[in-house]
Amino acid sequence: MSVVRSSLSRRRFCLAGGSAALAAIGPGKLFASPHKVAVNVAAIDRSRILRAANGYLNAEPVTITTSHSTRSAGGLHDYFSEGDYWWPDPKHPGGPYIRQDGFSNPDNFNAHREALIRLSLIVPALTAAWKLTRQRRYAEQAAAHLRAWFIDPASRMNPNLQYAQAIFGITKGRGIGIIDTIHLVEPARAAHFLVDSDVFTLDEQVKLQGWFSDYLHWLTTTKNGADERDAKNNHGSCWVMQVAEFARFTGDASLQQYCRDRFRTVLIPNQVAANGSLPLEAARTKPYSYSLFDLDILATIAQILSTPQDDLFTFQLPDGRGLRKAVAYMEPFIADKKFWPYPHDVEYFDDLPVRQPSLLFGGLAYNDPQYIALWKTLNPDPKVPEIIRNYPIRQPMLWV
Numbered sequence: 001m002s003v004v005r006s007s008l009s010r011r012r013f014c015l016a017g018g019s020a021a022l023a024a025i026g027p028g029k030l031f032a033s034p035h036k037v038a039v040n041v042a043a044i045d046r047s048r049i050l051r052a053a054n055g056y057l058n059a060e061p062v063t064i065t066t067s068h069s070t071r072s073a074g075g076l077h078d079y080f081s082e083g084d085y086w087w088p089d090p091k092h093p094g095g096p097y098i099r100q101d102g103f104s105n106p107d108n109f110n111a112h113r114e115a116l117i118r119l120s121l122i123v124p125a126l127t128a129a130w131k132l133t134r135q136r137r138y139a140e141q142a143a144a145h146l147r148a149w150f151i152d153p154a155s156r157m158n159p160n161l162q163y164a165q166a167i168f169g170i171t172k173g174r175g176i177g178i179i180d181t182i183h184l185v186e187p188a189r190a191a192h193f194l195v196d197s198d199v200f201t202l203d204e205q206v207k208l209q210g211w212f213s214d215y216l217h218w219l220t221t222t223k224n225g226a227d228e229r230d231a232k233n234n235h236g237s238c239w240v241m242q243v244a245e246f247a248r249f250t251g252d253a254s255l256q257q258y259c260r261d262r263f264r265t266v267l268i269p270n271q272v273a274a275n276g277s278l279p280l281e282a283a284r285t286k287p288y289s290y291s292l293f294d295l296d297i298l299a300t301i302a303q304i305l306s307t308p309q310d311d312l313f314t315f316q317l318p319d320g321r322g323l324r325k326a327v328a329y330m331e332p333f334i335a336d337k338k339f340w341p342y343p344h345d346v347e348y349f350d351d352l353p354v355r356q357p358s359l360l361f362g363g364l365a366y367n368d369p370q371y372i373a374l375w376k377t378l379n380p381d382p383k384v385p386e387i388i389r390n391y392p393i394r395q396p397m398l399w400v
Contacts, residue, residue, distance in 0.1 A: 036367045037363060037364060037367050037368065037369050037372055039360070039363070039364065039372050039400070041360075041396045041397045041400055042131075042132060042397055044376065045128070045380070045395075045396070045397055046132060048380060048381065049125060049128045049129050049132060049395070049397065050129055050132065050133075052121075052125040052129075052381075053125045053126050053128070053129030053138055054129075056121075056122045056125060056126055056141065057126075057137065057138075057141055059122060059141075061144060061145045061147075061148035061149070061155070062115050062118060062119075063115060063148050063149050063155045063156070063157060064076075064077070064078075064079055064080075064111075064112045064115055064116075064157050065077060065154070065155045065156075065157075066111075066115065067111035067112065067115070068080075069109040069111070071109060071166070071168065072109070072163055072166070073163055073166070073172040073173070074158075074162065074163040074173075075158075077156065077157060077158045078157075078158050078160075078162065078163050079112050079116075079157055079158070079160075079161055079163065079164055079180070080109060080112055080163045080164070080166065080173075081108070081109065081110065081112055081113050081163075081164050081165050081166070081177060081180055082105070082108040082109055082110075082165060082166050082167070082168070083097070083099075083108075083165045083166065083167045083174070083176075083177075084104045084105065084108070084165070085099050085100050085101050085102060085103060085104065085105070086098065086099055086100075086105060086108075086167050086168070086170075087099075087100050087103075087105050088168075095169055096167070096168065096169030096170050097167055097168045097169060097170065101284065101285045102284065102285030102286050102345070102346040102347060103285075103346065103347065104347075104386065113180055113389075114385075116180065116181070116183045116184070117183050117385075117388060117389065119145055119149060119183070119184075119187055120183035120184070120186055120187055120392060120394075121388075121394070122142070122145055123142045123145050123146060123186075123187040123190045123191075124186045124187060124189070124190045124394060124395040124398060125394075125395060126138045126139070126141050126142035126145075126190075127139070127142050127190035127193050127194055127395070127398065128190075128395045128397045128398060130142065130193075130194070130197060131193060131397060131398075132397075136197070136199070139194055139197040139199045140199050142190060142194055142199075143194055143197075143199040143200060143204075146187065146191055146194070146208060147204065150207070150208050150211040150212075151204055151207045151208060151211070156211070159211050159212075159214040159215035159218060160215065160218040160222075161173070161177050161178050161180060161181060161218075161224065162222075162224065163177075164176075164177020164178065164180050165177030165179075165180070173224065174224065174227070175223070175224035175225065175226070175227025175228040175231075176227070176228060176231070176235055177224070178219065178224065178225065178228040178235075178238070178239060178242070179228070179234075179235055179238045181215075181242060182238050182241065182242060182297075182392045183392050184242070184246075185241060185242055185245045185246075185300070185392055185393070186392060186393060186394065186395060186398065188212060188245050188246055188248075188249045189245060189249075189398050189399070190395075190398060191208060191249060192248070192249055193398065209249065209250050209251075212246045212249055212250050213250045213252075215246060216243065216246050216247060216250065216252065216255065219239070219242065219243055219246075220243065220255070225239075232270055232271075232280055233271070233280040233281060233290075233294070234280075234281060234290060234293055234294040234297060236266070236267065236270075236271075237267055237271070237294055237297040237298055237301065238297055240259045240262055240263060240267060240301055241297050241300050241301050241304070243255055243258075243259055244256060244259040244301055244304045244305050245304050247259070248304060256305060259301065259305055260305050260310055260312065263298075263301055263302070263305065263312055263315075264312070264315055267298065267301070268298075268315070268316075268317060268321060268322055268323070269317060269321070271294065271298075272321045272322065272323075272325065272326050273321070274319065274320075274321060275325075275329060276321075276325035276326045276327075276328055276329025276330070277291070277326075277329050278290075278291050278294050278295065278326065280294075281293070281294050282342050285345070285346045286345035286346060286347060286348075286349075287340075287342040287343065287345065288333070288337065288340055288342065288344070288345050288349060288352060289345050289348065289349075289352060289390060291330060292330065292334070292352060292353055292356055292358075292390075293390045293391075295326055295327065295330050295356070295358045296356055296357050296358045296391075296393065298323055298326065298358070299313075299323065299327065299357060299358035299361040299362055300357060300358075300361070300393055300399075302323055302361065302365070303357075303361045303399055303400075306365075311365075313361075313362070313365035313366070314365070323362075324362075324366060327358055327359075327362040327366070327371070330358070331359070331370070331371060331374065334353045334356060334359065334374060334378075335374055337349075337352070337353070347386065348384060348386050348387060351382065351384045351386075351387050352387065353378055354378055354379050354380070354382045354387060354391055355375060355378040355379060355380040356375070356378065357393040357396060357399070359371045359372070359374055359375035359378075360372065360375045360396055360400065361399070361400070363375060364400060380394065381394075
């Protein structure tokens, strides 16, 4: 894979003085356009944040080492999941699985994915509560989960997804499985804030950033990583979002720039149509869900990577295609999906939309109070597992 990297190895991090890379970015410092539209996310979400965080104060860490599938080709510390839409072939019992797009197989091994999603719910909520109250108990509990997942040798996850989204009888793992770690994006963002709370020792900071640096190396140097990067639809977007946020956390400026370039030269040209729709998502059996999902991912990439000199929200191709047009296209169908021009999703159509972050990020970037007003009316805490799985940005207080 031709990605130029300036990865922050543990040794180089230590030689640099440990916290130098964090200081260079500044915990929680984000690019913010001079927006005229204002939204007080802390005030809007205060009660929901504290309610969730208080419920997590006594939750013990659950990592992938608490469960293992006999179908996994990896070890105890290796993440394992199975392809969602792959089922036993009734014509060939015991043979290779066959694909049924849009229909998730309920008999798949999902324990690792469920543990990962659980982490992505707990750590951001606790971190947001710490930001609101400065009560150390929230930060300490969030740090306990991060230690278990990424630092403690007994329970940590290996920094790769070599065995993700395996298919029985076909493959031990696929690049497409990298989408599972979209649920590490918000914990990584939370970890950036937690460094400012002094709940980690310098050695723990080094090891925590070292894990994400190692994972970045795997994402950017392996065949599975290349396969996911080069996927034409939301999978390619999710690769960029993950690499962008993990590179931000580890201080890898070259990878951040690589992701900016890829947003402009690959994602927008290949995914956004002239009218702002996302044809590759609209062609699926769940066109509404996938269009919402990919739009959220594209908007999150812009939120992570935009700078005063390089604003991805306002970037457009010579023919006018860009993120602005994509948000404008979807907004009426978020407001009232009865006007959705494509077939209804084969599953969970009635459970959407939720509080899509693309509306918040777009509303602020484009100074559009209508987007913000709509965002405020939507459900921030869906309960359906499949909806949660495709909704990785849940604590906007960490983002704006």
